[in-house]
Amino acid sequence: MNGIDPKLTAGPASLQRSGGGPLWRQLVEDLRRRLDSDAFSDGFPGEMALVDEYGLSRQTVRHALKVLRDEGRVVASRGRPPRQAAPAELAQRLGTLYSLHESVRSLGLDQRSVVHTLDVRADGVYAHRLGLEESTPLVYLERLRFAGDEPLAIDQVWLPHDLAAPLLEADFSTTALYERYSTLCGVTVTGGAERIQAVIPTPHERRLLKAEADTAALVIRRLGTAKGRSVEFRRTLVRGDRFELHSDFAGQDGYHLDLLRSPHPKQCR
Amino acid sequence: MNGIDPKLTAGPASLQRSGGGPLWRQLVEDLRRRLDSDAFSDGFPGEMALVDEYGLSRQTVRHALKVLRDEGRVVASRGRPPRQAAPAELAQRLGTLYSLHESVRSLGLDQRSVVHTLDVRADGVYAHRLGLEESTPLVYLERLRFAGDEPLAIDQVWLPHDLAAPLLEADFSTTALYERYSTLCGVTVTGGAERIQAVIPTPHERRLLKAEADTAALVIRRLGTAKGRSVEFRRTLVRGDRFELHSDFAGQDGYHLDLLRSPHPKQCR
DNA sequence: ACTAATTTGTTCGTATGTATG
DNA sequence: ACATACATACGAACAAATTAG
Numbered sequence: 001m002n003g004i005d006p007k008l009t010a011g012p013a014s015l016q017r018s019g020g021g022p023l024w025r026q027l028v029e030d031l032r033r034r035l036d037s038d039a040f041s042d043g044f045p046g047e048m049a050l051v052d053e054y055g056l057s058r059q060t061v062r063h064a065l066k067v068l069r070d071e072g073r074v075v076a077s078r079g080r081p082p083r084q085a086a087p088a089e090l091a092q093r094l095g096t097l098y099s100l101h102e103s104v105r106s107l108g109l110d111q112r113s114v115v116h117t118l119d120v121r122a123d124g125v126y127a128h129r130l131g132l133e134e135s136t137p138l139v140y141l142e143r144l145r146f147a148g149d150e151p152l153a154i155d156q157v158w159l160p161h162d163l164a165a166p167l168l169e170a171d172f173s174t175t176a177l178y179e180r181y182s183t184l185c186g187v188t189v190t191g192g193a194e195r196i197q198a199v200i201p202t203p204h205e206r207r208l209l210k211a212e213a214d215t216a217a218l219v220i221r222r223l224g225t226a227k228g229r230s231v232e233f234r235r236t237l238v239r240g241d242r243f244e245l246h247s248d249f250a251g252q253d254g255y256h257l258d259l260l261r262s263p264h265p266k267q268c269r
Numbered sequence: 270m271n272g273i274d275p276k277l278t279a280g281p282a283s284l285q286r287s288g289g290g291p292l293w294r295q296l297v298e299d300l301r302r303r304l305d306s307d308a309f310s311d312g313f314p315g316e317m318a319l320v321d322e323y324g325l326s327r328q329t330v331r332h333a334l335k336v337l338r339d340e341g342r343v344v345a346s347r348g349r350p351p352r353q354a355a356p357a358e359l360a361q362r363l364g365t366l367y368s369l370h371e372s373v374r375s376l377g378l379d380q381r382s383v384v385h386t387l388d389v390r391a392d393g394v395y396a397h398r399l400g401l402e403e404s405t406p407l408v409y410l411e412r413l414r415f416a417g418d419e420p421l422a423i424d425q426v427w428l429p430h431d432l433a434a435p436l437l438e439a440d441f442s443t444t445a446l447y448e449r450y451s452t453l454c455g456v457t458v459t460g461g462a463e464r465i466q467a468v469i470p471t472p473h474e475r476r477l478l479k480a481e482a483d484t485a486a487l488v489i490r491r492l493g494t495a496k497g498r499s500v501e502f503r504r505t506l507v508r509g510d511r512f513e514l515h516s517d518f519a520g521q522d523g524y525h526l527d528l529l530r531s532p533h534p535k536q537c538r
Numbered sequence: 539a540c541t542a543a544t545t546t547g548t549t550c551g552t553a554t555g556t557a558t559g
Numbered sequence: 560a561c562a563t564a565c566a567t568a569c570g571a572a573c574a575a576a577t578t579a580g
Contacts, residue, residue, distance in 0.1 A: 022548065047564070057550050062565085096516070194516050198467035198485035198509030216467035216485040216509070240467030240485070245514070247365070247463050291567060315545065326569045331546090347546045348577030 023056060027064035035068075036227050044074060096194055096245065097222055097236060100153070109148040113155070115172050117142040126158040129223065130230045137161035143172060144208055147242075151209045154237040163187050163231060187231050189224040196220050196245070201237060209239050216240040280308075281322050292325060296333035304342055305496045313343060342459075365463055365514065366491055366505060369422070378417040382424070384441050386411040395427040398492065399499045406430035412441060413477055416511075420478045423506040432456050432500055456500050458493040465489050465514070470506060478508050485509040 027050075045053065050061045068074040104111060118141050124134035132138075139159040144151055157177065159167065166184040167177075182188045201209065201217045211217070217240045224232035281303070284295045296319075303309060314322065319330045337343040373380060387410050393403030401407075408428040413420055426446065428436065435453040436446075451457045466488045470480060480486070486509045493501035 024548085059551090060549065063549095194514075196514035196516075197512075198487045200469065200483050200485045214469050216469045218467045243466075245463075245465040247465075293567080317545080328570085329568060332567085345546065346577085347575055349545070 024060050024063040024067075027054060027056065027061065028067045031064065031068060035074075096196065097220060097234070100236075100238070100243070104147040104152070107147070110146065111174060112146045113143040113173050114146070115141070115143050118168065118172070120161055120168065123158065126233050129233045130158065130160060132160060132230075139164040139167055141167075141172060141177070150242070152239055152242060154205060154208055156235045158233045160231065181232075187226050189226050189232060191226075192222055192224040192230075192232070194220055194222045198240065199237075205237055209237070211239055211241065218243065218245075284323060284325075293329050293332040293336075296323060296325065296330065297336045300333065300337060301342070304337075365465065366489060366503070369505075369507070369512070373416040373421070376416070379415065380443060381415045382412040382442050383415070384410070384412050387437065387441070389430055389437065392427065395502050398502045399427065399429060401429060401499075408433040408436055410436075410441060410446070419511070421508055421511055423474060423477055425504045427502045429500065450501075456495050458495050458501060460495075461491055461493040461499075461501070463489055463491045467509065468506075474506055478506070480508055480510065487512065487514075 047058055047061050047065065050056070050065075051058050054061070065074060101111070118139075120137050121140050122135050122137055123140070127134050127136045127138060130136075130138075139157075139161050141155075141157045141159075143155045145153045145155050159181070163185050164181065164187070167180060170180045170184060172180075178189055197219045198216055199219050201211060201215070205217070206213070206215070209215075209217070218238045220234075220236045220238065222232065222234040222236070223230055224234065282299045284292055284299070286292070289295050316327055316330050316334065319325070319334075320327050323330070334343060334345070338345060370380070387408075389406050390409050391404050391406055392409070396403050396405045396407060399405075399407070408426075408430050410424075410426045410428075412424045414422045414424050428450070432454050433450065433456070436449060439449045439453060441449075447458055467485055468488050470478065470484070470486045474486070475482070475484070478484075478486070487507045489503075489505045489507065491501065491503040491505070492499055493503065
């Protein structure tokens with residue numbers, strides 16, 4: 001019937017009434033595909049528009065939209081005439097690193113950063129981690145992040161130069177990389193993965209962090225993606241004596257990185 | 270009308286058609302209460318049974334059941350004559366510590382443990398963490414856990430003696446605390462919280478773990494709850510050179526503790 | 539092994555009340 | 560006031576899977 005590959009069109013795909021799984025799930029996947037391919041840049045369709053477009057009931061459309069809202073990809077509020085797409089809905093709960101930022105902010109502390117390096121370079125290792133050729137130029141940003149007066153983390157970020165070139169002129173002393181990546185380059189990190197390890201900082205790192213000799217640290221490595229492409233590799237070294245992860249698993253909250261309440265627990269049985 | 274306090278009965282409470290919030294939420298709370306008070310031990314009622322029992326529509330009942338399914342307290346599938354309750358659905362995705370167990374098992378490694386201590390003691394600090402009087406007797410279990418030949422973690426557990434007394438006769442060399450806590454004591458851990466920190470092991474701990482001098486470690490402290498009561502405090506010290514946390518945040522997978530692929534990454538920029 | 543009954547999963551239609559722009 | 564959208568709730572129908580006989 002439809003000769004065009006639905007994966008390559010911005011319009012709606014035809015849904016299978018049977019055998020293709022629940023209709024609402026098919027709708028979710030199709031809308032995700034269209035969101036990723038930058039359809040809806042002129043406004044997300046309303047519920048009734050989707051009902052007409054796909055030939056589904058309102059309840060089914062609503063079920064699909066609820067999934068997208070829960071994912072944070074669509075925002076909605078009562079009475080808004082069209083629906084509002086949220087592909088530029090700045091970093092919501094993007095894993096642990098974002099919760100670090102929120103944790104520090106919620107304590108009323110400054111989010112200062114000192115930029116150590118901001119340049120363009122070729123680095124085969126990190127280009128490879130971003131899924132790029134080894135000679136691909138990368139924007140490299142290295143900062144020392146503070147919470148109030150004390151240094152808390154060393155942050156190293158590698159970004160593809162073809163996307164991140166405008167950032168070379170930006171000021172990162174207030175730690176708003178994602179905001180600038182989005183507004184200056186049109187790249188909004190919406191997914192990815194993090195790996196967290198316990199390590200002992202090198203003497204150099206320890207000096208930068210002003211940490212005691214017997215202090216461990218958390219290394220967080222993040223690969224951030226946008227629209228299916230890897231757009232960020234980040235390595236953050238967080239002082240282990242000031243931060244910890246915690247999680248409730250009665251609900252399904254996931255993990256958050258928070259400031260410790262006690263100043264220096266060290267072993268702290 | 271109903272002279273008996275509904276909080277103390279195993280039967281259904283009467284729901285308020287207005288003023289008591291959404292009917293489905295009242296249903297959820299009432300079913301949670303009944304699950305906690307060990308009703309349904311002879312089988313969870315089906316959808317239609319609940320429709321009759323509470324006088325609601327099937328959709329409203331299903332809405333409530335969906336919440337309970339998402340919580341993991343109820344499982345369901347098509348065609349199964351009654352519904353199946355899952356209050357004894359042994360440790361499903363109980364946070365990071367369980368994923369450690371799964372990670373080691375999925376690599377085909379033995380889960381041996383060497384029990385260092387298993388006794389009854391009073392410890393004000395840990396009794397307090399369990400929400401008990403400081404003089405309350407606790408069952409204390411300390412094990413060294415292995416994955417294959419190498420030691421991976423030191424595990425210390427404190428349990429209320431009035432619940433865990435039968436465990437004093439059990440064998441914990443195969444690391445199945447939760448299974449035995451459930452079958453021998455009728456206590457099934459269903460919720461709780463974890464805190465994770467990076468630390469440097471003490472020399473004693475380092476010797477037990479056979480770790481190098483420049484190895485950091487993760488401390489995981491877990492407070493486990495069952496039916497609203499704290500039933501477990503656990504401190505697990507995991508070798509930082511063998512384990513790491515990782516997480517995808519495109520979906521909402523949460524964090525998992527996994528064995529590292531590389532044998533000794535140490536700093537591993 | 540087959541059929542029929544049961545039960546859940548999914549979707550539709552419909553309706554009321556509420557909140558927002 | 561009005562349109563739009565959300566939340567809730569009910570009823571009905573069919574599909575899919577399981578169990579009972």
